[in-house]
Amino acid sequence: MMKVFCQGLDLSDAILKVIKASSTRTTNPILEGVKIIAEDNTITLIATDGELAIEKRIVADVKVEGETVIPGKFFSEYVRKLATEQIELTLNEKNQLKIKYTDSEVFIQCMNVLEFPNIQKIESKEYFEIKKTDLKDIIQKTIFSVSLEDTRPVLKGCLFEVSENKLTSVALDGYRLALAEKPIKSTTAKVNLIIPGRSLNEMSKLLDESSETVKVYMQKNYVMLEQDSTKITTRLLDGEFINYKQIIPNNFTSTVTVNRLQLEDALERASILARVSNDNSVKFNIKDNTLNLQARSEIGNVDENLTIVLNGNDLSISFDARFFKECLRVSSDEFLKLCFTTSINPCIVKPNEGNDYLFLILPLKQLY
Amino acid sequence: MMKVFCQGLDLSDAILKVIKASSTRTTNPILEGVKIIAEDNTITLIATDGELAIEKRIVADVKVEGETVIPGKFFSEYVRKLATEQIELTLNEKNQLKIKYTDSEVFIQCMNVLEFPNIQKIESKEYFEIKKTDLKDIIQKTIFSVSLEDTRPVLKGCLFEVSENKLTSVALDGYRLALAEKPIKSTTAKVNLIIPGRSLNEMSKLLDESSETVKVYMQKNYVMLEQDSTKITTRLLDGEFINYKQIIPNNFTSTVTVNRLQLEDALERASILARVSNDNSVKFNIKDNTLNLQARSEIGNVDENLTIVLNGNDLSISFDARFFKECLRVSSDEFLKLCFTTSINPCIVKPNEGNDYLFLILPLKQLY
Structure with missing residues (x-):
């Protein structure tokens, strides 16, 4: 049993937050449910996939305390449409939840609250x-x-x-x-x-x-x-x-300083061609103060040239363009250092100054 | 052969407009291509699926006139990344298009321009x-x-x-x-x-x-x-x-005046439940000055009640909620008229005043 009044906006906000923890690909229907607990003038919503759990408390006017498990996807879709309403939730003895708003109401068959997994209580001081x-x-x-x-x-x-x-x-x-x-x-x-x-x-x-x-x-x-x-x-x-x-190398024979956004744009274009080929491969030709990016596919070829500062030896090395782009996208510095040894050793990408972050990327076999 | 200079932004804008006419599911690769014509200080891009054709002209500096057909999807993705550049397009004797920008360039193998369908010239005065x-x-x-x-x-x-x-x-x-x-x-x-x-x-x-x-x-x-x-x-x-x-009825026995947005919201909620059942069915119970919408599914039941003005007889009639919602979404008036005869005859939806538009919807068989 349960009887509680709350604001549609609060309930809608809460269900959208917790629903992300519920399981969508599961053989256990209870993990698609959202547990709702009405007590102490609070509604608590909880969803979990057994590994991750999200709980959210909202203020409510609890007339009769109670708890149940509602079908998560349906409830979240429904409550989203009630964001402007005052809502009354009532649970009857058949475990059916009535959601009442203005002159309208919906009955939902709920699931057995005893089947819902216990959420680990964290009472640690650590x-x-x-x-x-x-x-x-x-x-x-x-x-x-x-x-x-x-x-x-x-x-x-x-x-x-x-x-x-x-x-x-x-x-x-x-x-x-x-x-x-x-x-x-x-x-x-x-x-x-x-x-x-x-x-x-x-x-x-x-x-x-x-x-x-x-x-x-x-x-x-x-x-x-x-x-x-x-x-x-x-x-x-x-x-x-x-x-x-022990995976991260410390000694390099070629170090390139490059503008991050320029490299990102050039790689973006080269990878439109590289995507057509099977391995998404882009070749980096480093020579003097130029980084030349090449991609080849049946549709055509691209040559992108960037001005860089090179310390060390010339080098040709190929990468999966996607892996390189993902590193660049999360980097935050204007200039990056690319550090190499040979064409079969990993490349290290890091900020030009500081050691806040570092990416290691394995090269691909060179095809041309 | 062709040699032409243009602005990346113009070319990018043009290709995005015309590409919508090109065919994506075709056994004829030429229909995935975009025809490019350089003449009279203009570039014209044309795409077609054989039924629909879109052409766009942009200003360009044409050094050598020419035409070819470029792979549409690739070209549009590529040019979108060049919106800030000045671009040089050159076609060589092997029908390869070179796109040159800053220090970089890409070669694309083009298709035979003679295979591209002729676009109907409209010279009518009608x-x-x-x-x-x-x-x-x-x-x-x-x-x-x-x-x-x-x-x-x-x-x-x-x-x-x-x-x-x-x-x-x-x-x-x-x-x-x-x-x-x-x-x-x-x-x-x-x-x-x-x-x-x-x-x-x-x-x-x-x-x-x-x-x-x-x-x-x-x-x-x-x-x-x-x-x-x-x-x-x-x-x-x-x-x-x-x-x-001859399909549109003219005589009705029940006419309902209803607020469009209220009906849309109520149907939206009811159809969340109706979607779970197979036929997306929502029942309209019209009685006195209330329109009651009902949907039933294994998850639960909904009853939405709206205040209306009814002229004529009480009526119960079921519809596919999706068809009804689509009419409401494109309607532009605050109040609509719903006109009925019996539960097995079509419903007419039209503005409360005027005859600018009209929708006819067939009812579903009533299941309850």
């Missing part, structure tokens, strides 16, 4: 604290390199290394690696956490662009953060992350 | 003239009812009836009919034209929102209109249109 914008930045600079394949589950997350005064995030798949670091305000412990990419993505979207800090709470196998009555809890990935430090 | 906004409005109010099926080809277009002082457009598929009319400034002939829906859509997008008039030229089997150096030519559909006048 946390690290970081500026929201820094956490968003670090996620954005590494999450695109998270592996999408199931073969090695730890690679579906970012490794968060929390040390005394900084947080380092690392992601890698078989072809590239991304690393970013930022200072933290404080931490209660030095730890390594492997956080699923999907969860980091939702955390990043939740955080606003303010210069405030956020506390990320840590408890065996879980982390949690909260903003504006919205709480995101995620299970961590089990296992050992790859010892990434 | 035309009708109508306000651009009126033509756009009339298209928008009828095009959504054009049939998407190939079984009866004439129904894939709108019937344009040009009479002395007005233009009437009619479209219908097996389930509904849409009719809209507007005054015209003049016409050289009273004619009936069946214009393909796809062509009307492009014409509507081309026309700006100004209060100027446009001349629609008519020549055996073709019509053509032009704005800002862009010309759209379309073949007409062959055959007799259905005698639509």
Whole structure:
């Protein structure tokens, strides 16, 4: 049983936030549901896919306390159309939820609340604290390199290394690696956490662009953060992350300084042609103060020429244009350094000054 | 051979306009191409699917006149990335087009210009003239009812009836009919034209929102209109249109006056539930001064109640919610009239005042 009054706008906002955690491709229908709890003049909505959970509390006028699980997709579509209304929710003894607004009403058959998974309560005193914008930045600079394949589950997350005064995030798949670091305000412990990419993505979207800090709470196998009555809890990935430090080379024979936007535009054009070929391959010919990008396909050929500063040897090396473009897109500096040794060794992309972030990209076999 | 200089922005704008006429699902590769003609200090781009053709002229510095056919999709993607550049186009004796900009260049293998279909030249003196906004409005109010099926080809277009002082457009598929009319400034002939829906859509997008008039030229089997150096030519559909006048009933036993936006919102919500069932069915229960909308599905039931003015008898009748919503979306009046006879006869939707437009919708069989 339940009887509660609330504002359509609040409910609509809440359901849109939590629904992102619910599972869309599942054999377990309860994970497509959203749990609704009315108590203490609050409605709490919770959705989870079993790994990630999002909860949101809103103010409500609770006449009779109660809880149930509503079909998530339907409820979110419906409530979105009621954003301007005052809403009355009533749950009857058949577990049917009545949504009443103006002169109209809808009955929805709900699911058994006992089947809904328990959400891990985080009551730990362990946390690290970081500026929201820094956490968003670090996620954005590494999450695109998270592996999408199931073969090695730890690679579906970012490794968060929390040390005394900084947080380092690392992601890698078989072809590239991304690393970013930022200072933290404080931490209660030095730890390594492997956080699923999907969860980091939702955390990043939740955080606003303010210069405030956020506390990320840590408890065996879980982390949690909260903003504006919205709480995101995620299970961590089990296992050992790859010892990434030994993958990153330190000595280079060619170092190129290049304008990021110019390189991005040129690669963008070259890759329109490269996409037509099978491997998306763009060849970098580095000679004197020119970077020449080449792509070949049955439709035609392209030659893009950029002015650069080269320290070291001339070199020809081919890359998957997509991997290179993704690094450039999340980079934030006007000039970047590209560091090479030979045409079969990885390239390192990093800011011209500083060590805030670094990308490693494996080359392709050269076809011409 | 060809050699010409032009602005990237002009070329990019032109290719994006004409590419919409080119064919994407074709067994004839030349129809995926865009013809480019350099002559008289002008570049003309032309694309066609054999039925619809769009041409656009831009100013250029033509050094050597020439023409060829470039792969349309590739060229449009590429040129879009060159909008800020000055571009040099050169065609060599192997029919390869070189696009040169700043220090970079791309070579594209072109197609045989002799294989490109001839575009019908419209040199007729026959035309009708109508306000651009009126033509756009009339298209928008009828095009959504054009049939998407190939079984009866004439129904894939709108019937344009040009009479002395007005233009009437009619479209219908097996389930509904849409009719809209507007005054015209003049016409050289009273004619009936069946214009393909796809062509009307492009014409509507081309026309700006100004209060100027446009001349629609008519020549055996073709019509053509032009704005800002862009010309759209379309073949007409062959055959007799259905005698639509005999389908539209004139006598009704129930007439409902309803607020359009209120009905649209209520139907929108009801159809979230109706979509779950197979037939998208929403039941209209009309009684006294209330219109009650009902939808039933395995997830739940909805009852929406609207205040109306009813003249005539009570009635229950079911519709496909999508057809009803599409009519409401293109209607422009605050209040609409819904006219009924029985639950198995079509409903007529029209503005509360005036006869500028009219929609006919067949009811569904009532299931409850």
